[in-house]
Amino acid sequence: MSGETPFLDLVERLYGGLTQTPPWEDFLRAVADATDATFATLIIGRGRTIDAHVTPGVDPDRAQAYWQLSQADPFVGLPEGQVISFRDFVRHVPARFRDFMDISRTGQILGVDLQREPDIYVRLRLTRDDSRPDFGEEDQLLIGHLVPHLRIALDLHARLTTTQAESQLFSSAMADLSVATLILDRDGRILRRNATADRMMARTDNFAERSGKLTFATQGASAALARLLADPPVAGEEQSIEFPGMQEPPIQAKARTVPSSAYGDGAWVALFLIDTARSAEPSGEMLRNRFQLTRAEIALALELSRGATLADAAGTLDIAYNTARSHLRAIFAKTGTHRQVELVTLLHASAPAVDI
Numbered sequence: 001m002s003g004e005t006p007f008l009d010l011v012e013r014l015y016g017g018l019t020q021t022p023p024w025e026d027f028l029r030a031v032a033d034a035t036d037a038t039f040a041t042l043i044i045g046r047g048r049t050i051d052a053h054v055t056p057g058v059d060p061d062r063a064q065a066y067w068q069l070s071q072a073d074p075f076v077g078l079p080e081g082q083v084i085s086f087r088d089f090v091r092h093v094p095a096r097f098r099d100f101m102d103i104s105r106t107g108q109i110l111g112v113d114l115q116r117e118p119d120i121y122v123r124l125r126l127t128r129d130d131s132r133p134d135f136g137e138e139d140q141l142l143i144g145h146l147v148p149h150l151r152i153a154l155d156l157h158a159r160l161t162t163t164q165a166e167s168q169l170f171s172s173a174m175a176d177l178s179v180a181t182l183i184l185d186r187d188g189r190i191l192r193r194n195a196t197a198d199r200m201m202a203r204t205d206n207f208a209e210r211s212g213k214l215t216f217a218t219q220g221a222s223a224a225l226a227r228l229l230a231d232p233p234v235a236g237e238e239q240s241i242e243f244p245g246m247q248e249p250p251i252q253a254k255a256r257t258v259p260s261s262a263y264g265d266g267a268w269v270a271l272f273l274i275d276t277a278r279s280a281e282p283s284g285e286m287l288r289n290r291f292q293l294t295r296a297e298i299a300l301a302l303e304l305s306r307g308a309t310l311a312d313a314a315g316t317l318d319i320a321y322n323t324a325r326s327h328l329r330a331i332f333a334k335t336g337t338h339r340q341v342e343l344v345t346l347l348h349a350s351a352p353a354v355d356i
Helices: 005-019 025-034 060-071 095-104 137-176 195-203 219-230 284-291 295-305 310-317 321-335 340-350
Strands: 039-046 049-054 106-116 120-129 179-185 190-193 207-210 213-216 238-243 251-257 267-274
Touching (some): 025 120, 025 137, 120 137, 195 207, 219 238, 219 267, 251 340, 295 321
Antiparallel strands (some): 179 267
């Protein structure tokens, strides 16, 4: 390898490829240029199954055939992390693969295999046609120097894709449960929000986005938001909040501190607001099956879910206030909640969504 600049450029393209779709096309093109290869290919899979196959510059009409041939490739199971040439490794070339090499004039292959936990393999393959000189020691050294960076980049990519997939699943679940999610910075600017938050803003006058910030219509709700932003929950803990409305019931919400690394230094809190207008009332059957509430506890839980205070619910059900408190303690224990605001939020989130 002559000089550090070509190598550093490859490393920069390798890590830059983490956010590309498909990943690492620029890196593979640069590797092919640096080694005078016709193509550079990255293959990721499990066992003999290929999950990802990236070969920039390949003829689109032959991409599927190239994928299938990679599945039949005898140039597999290389010593982990070692850069090996095809001619040094393979003593018997299957006829189908030999025909492909003859037709494509692929006379040489240089490769390295990496094993990632738990059972994922990664193969980097460089190919030249048979009119060019063999891959030399300098090419092998270059790829060998890249191996530690390949390991790190592949692990980072696996974590990123896993996090993205989980985020999509959680976002979908939140939408189904009619929970509006807003990520706010310390000044109340909305960094991110989901579709449920957009729907709630369009339907209610109680809160909105103005000049990029979350604003509430009532002084009480504005003061509650200001207190939250000035003194957010301790990391890892959750805070229940009630934002008073105008003509509508108060908005029940929970808040969690967002790590600054997730959204940059401006990140502060995540707000989860229950979209009560789009949630059906929880049914007694659901409360019995899911939380094992008794008939008396179900009756009280339903009254509370409609916005009644504990005293009002006791009056409606014609029971003593202390009896209602006893039922509420039992409901808290069975639902894993600790405050009435948390309970009501959970009840509405557990109810099926209805279109309005």
